[in-house]
Amino acid sequence: MVARLDGELGPSTTPTLRESVWPLWERSxxxxxxxxVTGVLFCDSVGLRALIGVxxxxxxxxxxxxxxxxxxTLARLLALTGLVRSFEIHDTAHHAVQALTLPEHST
Incomplete structure (x- = not known):
């Protein structure tokens, strides 16, 4: 499942992120x-917290x-906070989908 985020990731948009993604975790x-997040132009600490929550x-x-x-901004925040190691990050959605089809220990 690919979800595309565009624009700003901050206080006004994080509720939409949560409402959109969290129900996906319940789907079998x-x-x-x-x-x-190619289209994310800005991310602040609120947006970063939302990503951590997801x-x-x-x-x-x-x-x-x-x-x-x-x-x-998102790349800088992830690097500065050390959270870059907490997320599986890929250059493109296509590469991410390919990687996620492999067993977790194969990545």
Whole structure:
């Protein structure tokens, strides 16, 4: 499942992120989610917390999350906070989907 995020990831948009992605973790036909953040132009600490929350929900549901197209502010935030190691990150959504079809220990 690929979900595309565009624009800003901050206080006004994180509720939509949560409402859109969290129900996916409850679906039996969804084993992994790729968040394509290529179109994210800005991300602040609120947006970063929302991504962490989405990741934790996925882990609790024993499902995988990957980010694709990480760049700009989001890339800097992930690097500065050390969270870049906490997310599975791929250049493109296509590469992320390919990686997520492999068993988790193969990546």
């Amino acid at each position: 036909d969804v084993t992994a989610v790729v968040l394509d 990741r934790k929900q996925g882990q609790a549901a024993h499902k995988r999350l990957a980010l694709s197209g990480v760049q700009g």
